[in-house]
Amino acid sequence: MKRIVMGWLGIVAVLLMGVGSNGWGETKVRLQCVYPEKAYVGQNTIWFADRVKELTAGEVNIKIFWPDQLVKTNEAFDAMAKGMIDAYAGSMLYFSGFVPEVNCEWLPFGWSDPKHAQELYEKHGWLDLMRQATRKHGVHYIAPVGVASMGLITKFPVNSVDDLKGKKIRAVGMEAKIIDVLGASPVAIAGAEQYMALKQGTVDGTNYPFYTIGNYKFYEVANHIIRPALFSPGIVEILINQKLYESLSEKNRKAIDQAGWETFLRTVELNPKYDEEAYQVCKEKNVTIIDLSPEVVDQLRKKTLPLWDEIAAKSEISAKLVASLKAYLKEQGIKIE
Missing domain, CATH: 3.40.190.170 (Bacterial extracellular solute-binding protein, family 7)
Known part of the structure; x- marks a missing residue:
């Protein structure tokens, strides 16, 4: 009996040796995108997921689901906060009842250039403020994404x-x-x-x-x-369940945020081309x-x-x-x- 127990403990130990940085092995993230795969936001979401995989050395893998494949769009924020889905890419305007701060990203004739939007998020506190706004609801705001004029x-x-x-x-x-x-x-x-x-x-x-x-x-x-x-540009967002985000190692949290910010910078450069x-x-x-x-x-x-x-x-x-x-x-x- 002792040998059997020790054998099982050995198997468990081997399995645990392969765990990822959050202590539970490879982390799979179910992300629902509100836009079709061929849409510009869909393509930038794919780029984000690939970048996360690269920066985390495969420890965090994002599987993208397209409109309504997991939940209805207007239910996505609540579903994410409750852990029914893990992440979301799309407009938060659908959820302004939960997060009224999103309306600030849609003030008419606010910024007039993608670079101006970048400066506001990066140097004038907008990124930190939006993260504070969503954190109250159990959601981490990864980054904004520009959708062109x-x-x-x-x-x-x-x-x-x-x-x-x-x-x-x-x-x-x-x-x-x-x-x-x-x-x-x-x-x-x-x-x-x-x-x-x-x-x-x-x-x-x-x-x-x-x-x-x-x-x-x-x-x-x-x-x-x-x-x-x-x-x-118009702005949409990439979001993730706060508990899942916090369960990751500091290295992988930083990697996700970096991938999100790089995605935003990518859209800052691409938006004039789209126009x-x-x-x-x-x-x-x-x-x-x-x-x-x-x-x-x-x-x-x-x-x-x-x-x-x-x-x-x-x-x-x-x-x-x-x-x-x-x-x-x-x-x-x-x-x-």
Whole structure:
């Protein structure tokens, strides 16, 4: 009997010799991405997963599941906090009821360049503040991910604020509030249903990444892009369950955060390319690009400023994020009051 017991102990010891840095061997992470595999966010999520595997020497392996394969998108944050899924790549706007601070990443005419967004997260405390915001819910904010310029794609020309009055624009969450204060009527339609909604006239336009004019063939159902974009770039996020994250070794936690930040820097460099591809499609498909005058942009910004104060009042962290953004814009010589 003693030999049998010792034999089993030996087997267990051998198994434990192969454990990973968190004490439990290879860590497999189930990540659900809200976007399809071929979408730009999907491709950058794949890049992130590959980079994590490389930086952790295979100790952390991320398996990506695509939209709704594990849970419905609007259930993903709660599912992740409870450990039903391990990680998430996509917009947190779906979860603004849990994390109101995410609306700060979607303040219209905030940053006007991916490099500006990078500076805010890296040098003005935004990354740390967003991590504080999600940590309260059992979720670790790994990194932001840029989705290129995101603004109005319409079936009608926009040259002034008045041109938006009465128009139906597909928008959800924070975007819907922005469209409303600009005088248009927001319409909540799933992303996958936009093409038919534009084609059938259910909506007159959408607020979406400009690159979709080509990738989603919106040039067939819309004929104007309005610049500047409301968000340059739009931001989505990579998140992971806090307990799982903390169960990893310090080395592997740092590796995951590094992979996330490198993914963000990758999108900072790629976002202008995505925009240029969109503008080239516009030229080829006779989609008119309208550049609003500085005076009109100033009018639009003033109309949306009350939203900034509304969002700042949601939480102490939100107030810090908004104050930081206002201070940064002032440094850039941009008048926002």
